[in-house]
Amino acid sequence: MSDERIGLTVHGMSVSGNCHKVRLLLEQLGTRYRWVEVDSAHGQTHAPEFLALNPNAKVPVVVRDDGRVLPESNAILFWLAEGTPFLSSDGWERAQTLRWMFFEQYSHEPYVAVARFICGWTGADSPRRAELPRLRERSAAALAVMEQHLGHARWFSGAAYGIADIALFAYTDVAGDGGVSLQPYPAVVAWLQRVRSQPGFVAMPEVTAEVRARFDQAS
């Protein structure tokens, strides 16, 4: 990060993978931060005071003590990781890191995370449940791409664990919540375990009992 003396506040929902990415990196960096819980599952990102931070109505958002604001989880990871072991200084490795982070936001999160959201945060009679078969099919396609990469590499961020791993870990680790099985992807399962073994690793907090019961019913 550019200046470690700058205080940070993260506005996020703790059980959102996009938000947990930021918490995980901050914990592993040992950076102090404040966390403001935002219930994005129940519309809090559409409140006027939140829209003033991010007109795109999404968490996470980082607010610096000097008032400057940064949304988008993977942009936040890249900014925080600059100059640390979590982001290579080599131009080609950085490009590959970004390649996997854009893959995550375009080809992975819109399926794996959205299947989980529908299972946990909509009712059993929601019309959105009709989206689940397609979302699970596209989730499987993304996991197959990851499995192929991990057949010849330990990490997504080049030679070492880093922010592309953090970005992809967040929702892959909870894919089962949305009824997406990891059983066909042994290299992905082994990589998840390697991520969990990293110094300073923190798991995503557990969801409420109500949400957990919905996950269990849906899968």
Added chain:
Amino acid sequence: MSDERIGLTVHGMSVSGNCHKVRLLLEQLGTRYRWVEVDSAHGQTHAPEFLALNPNAKVPVVVRDDGRVLPESNAILFWLAEGTPFLSSDGWERAQTLRWMFFEQYSHEPYVAVARFICGWTGADSPRRAELPRLRERSAAALAVMEQHLGHARWFSGAAYGIADIALFAYTDVAGDGGVSLQPYPAVVAWLQRVRSQPGFVAMPEVTAEVRARFDQAS
């Protein structure tokens, strides 16, 4: 770019916004490159020889003469722009550049580009046409976020034209093809014109007469 002596081949579909981003930056940089046309609208990205380049079956892909491969349009832009006036060297400005590039891939392209694809490359009886109202609604939401930003800024990449502008320009400039009107967004329309006025600007090639006729019918 790390090494200007390295030859580049772009595998892309010329009338795809994601691919045109790469061409536009390469032209503005004055970098020599080869272009291999891939008809992604008709399945060529699923051919075995293409999947060997990008298992995620998407264009564009850049292949260096030393054999190394980089997919994901915005990762390619970031890599090509490093050390040039199209990407700031300031950490915070780079973070804002990435913020808009992730916004583009998550909150803009999946609506603006997909509406255009459905209008131009599927038949009038395609069941996918049922997606258009929702895609146009989400496109309008993305354009409203851009309009708000451009109310107090000339560019998305900080103080100067750069790769976030290129990323957002590509599909915004052809939003009308998908029946997405830019009329409510005068700041976006003025910004598009500023982009078109940049040195070295090249427009996306015209689609075939068949695709153009479908666009005209759909809008």
